[in-house]
Every structure is written in structure tokens, then in C-alpha cells.
Amino acid sequence: MSASMSAFHRLANPTRFLRLADALLPWSAGLTVALLALGLYLGLVAAPPDYLQGDTVRIMYVHVPAAWMALFVYTTIAAASAVALVWRHALADVIAQAASPLGAGFTVVALATGSLWGKPMWGTWWVWDARLTSVLILLFLYLGHMALAHAFDDRARGARAAAILALVGFVNVPIIKFSVDWWSTLHQPASVSRLDAPAIDPLMLWPLLCMALAFMGYFVSVLLVRVKAELLEARLRTVRYRDAGAR
Template sequence: MNMHRFANPGRFVRLAERILPWSGALAVLALAAGLYLSLFVSPADYQQGDSVRIMYVHVPAAWMALFVYTVIAAASASALIWRHPLADLVARASAPVGAGFTFLALATGSLWGKPMWGTWWVWDARLTSVLVLFFLYLGHMALSNAFDDQSRGNRAAAVLALVGFVNVPIIKFSVDWWSTLHQPASVMRLDGPTIHPSMLWPLLVMAVGFKLYYVSIMLLRVKSEVMAARLRARSMAAVEAT
């Protein structure tokens, strides 16, 4: 496999432009279907009543918070090791989106915790490690823009992303390793999901919608990063020409 086949930014932008209409349209479709399924079709929980519907935004947001961070860590590794020219741009483009998903996971979790646990927040392993993830995203965004020379900022942010990756398995297994108010995994289990299909399907449709949304936004933002780099290169050239 030739890693650098899509390393040419111009070629990447053309590829992104071909993917975007599809990923965008499918994201809208999946999110609309997911919204309909989660609000109208799926049943109320026998214990939690209608508050269980918060799950259909909370769980996909939390999955994406971990997924986007994993993408950033992988991109950072290939930026540091192979100097892949697009990797830094993917990481930069993804960080604000991941921060948004993490904020959503925290906020919707809080809105779900109040009626079910009786509290907006507890400092337990799951909630605290996700809050740490949120700060890692903010730190990544701040670092990558902290230097006049953007490549220095990107490198510092990439190191942060790799060091912070240790938090991802901690979040995933926090509900098994420590006692917590948060319930253990009910979908991504080795022995298969324990959640009823009438709730699993709306959740999966919504999760697909969130993922397609991320792909679309990420492609748009990488395109912006490529154009910003072009703009910098041209203004540098213009300065040198005078």
C-alpha cells in the first residue's frame, strides 16, 4: 500500500470533493432517520421511562469522542514518524469536532444523570476520565496554534495527542476497573449487545449519522487547512518577491 498516494494535498482535496456530497447526504439521512426512530419509534424504558431517549445522543457522542481522539492519535503518529504531510492537517481539522462531541457526551450525560442518579455530576472514574479527554482536546487546539510557525505547534500537539492516548483505554474500561455510577458497556461487549433490538437499532442509526457527520466536517476542515497553507505559501512568496 502506498501511504503517500493521497499525500498530495491537491489530490486529497479532489478526492474529498468527490466524497463530500455522498457523506453529507447520507449523514443528513441517517441523522433524520435516527431522530425519528429515537423520539417516535423506540419504546420508553421499563425502569427509566422516556429519559432513556437521551441515550440516543449521549452514547453516539461519547463513542465519537473516543473515535475522533483515536483518529488524532493515529494521525499524530504518522505525522511524527513518517512526516505524512496531510496527517497534521487531519489532526488539526478533527480536534474541535472531537471537543464538540466530548462536550456533548458530558452535557447530555449530566442531563441524564440528574433524573436517574439524582445528581448532575460525580467525580467517578468514567466521568472524570472523559473530562480529562475534553481538556486534552482543548490543549491540542491551543498547542497547535500556539506558535507563529504552525509546524512547531503541530508537532507539540501531536506529542500531546500521543501521550494523552493512554486515557482512551482508561475511559473504555473505567466502568469495569472501578466502581462507578455509570453503567457498564451494553453494546460493545465481547459477548454481544445486551440492549434490546428496539433500542439498539435507533442507537446504531444515530451512531452511523454521527460518524458520517464527522467524516463530512473533517473533510471540509482539511480542505480549509490545505487552502490556508496555500494562502500562507503565496503571501510568503509575495513578501520574498518584493
């Protein structure tokens, strides 16, 4: 077994993971706050208004990172689910379920800010184009994932069913990513992740990347807290069962 594989299995031990999470958490939380402050300053104050959209363009600094995270979190869930199904990795199930409400939150933020941005720019809160519709479906997939995980009396059963659903729903992720290229729509195509140089001015790119890192830091920090809480809860459950058995 390779060294990386053994590290991967060592993490399945909750005590070891809790120690690692406690060590990481202050750093990721601190970094999140610092990046968020810097990103908000750069985006709201330092960055110039757009020549066409004026100050409305500043919605981008929240909207785009939230949309990126919505896709990233679902990809994380799908990857964790695959790991859970293939290796029965105990921690992977916990991570997938802890990430789901966070991803749903990012999706709601992306939809809401997109709607607020769409009203002044497109003249409408909502259009039924491919990008918006597929992100709405992503939100439903998140809700279904959360509901299915908690629908069984047997927790392990719920975790496995949710993992299969996460893998099935993953077909939606490439559809969202490429929807702006495959269909001509109101939503603009990608300007940052392109093969050639990003089609966005560095003055706007830096605040955007800063906010994206802040969102990522937020996700990692809250995920660690949620996984910790779930592991401690499982430990409490075990203690209670044991005490009930001893009585």
C-alpha cells in the same frame, strides 16, 4: 513498496486530496442527513420508552454516540499524530489538528447530555466517579492539544509538539473505556460492545446504531471541510509569500 503504502503517500499531495475530498463530500454529507433523520425518527418516535426510565432513555440516542465519537476522534488524532511523527506525512498533521475541535465538541455533548440524563436517573448532575472524571480529563486533553498547536510562531513546531502531546494523552483512552469495569460506579457498564450478544433490545439498538453512524458521517464530512479549508489557506499563504517576495 506495497500498493497500499503508495496510495498512502499519494494522498499527501494536497491537490489529489482536494479532488478526493470534493468527490466524497456530497456522499458523506447526504448520508449524514439521511441517517440523522432516520435515527431521530427511530429514537424519538418509533423506539419504546424504557420500562424503568420512561422517555428519559431517549437521551441515550445522543449521549452514547457522542461518547463513542469522543473516544474515536481522540484515537484518530493519536493515529494521525503517530503517522505525522514517523513518516512526516504532510496531511496527517492537518487531519489531527482539524479533528481536535470536533472531538472536544463531541466530548462536551457527551458530558452535557450525560448530566441531563444523570439528574432524573441518579438524582445528581455530576458524580466524581471514574468514567465522568476521565471524560472530563479527555476534554482538557483536547483543549491542551488545540492550545499547544497554536502556541508557536512556527506552525510546523506547533504541529509536532501537539502530535507528541496527543500520543502522551492517549494513555487516557483505555482508562475511559475500561473505567466502568475497573471501578464500581454509578455509570453502567457497556451494553453494546460486549463479547456475547449486546444486552440491549433490537428496538433500541437500531436507532442507537443509526445515530452512531450519523455522528460518524458528521465527523467525516466536517473533517473533510476543515481539512480542505486548511489546505486552501496554506495555498493562499504560499501565494502571498511569493507575491511579497516578487514585489
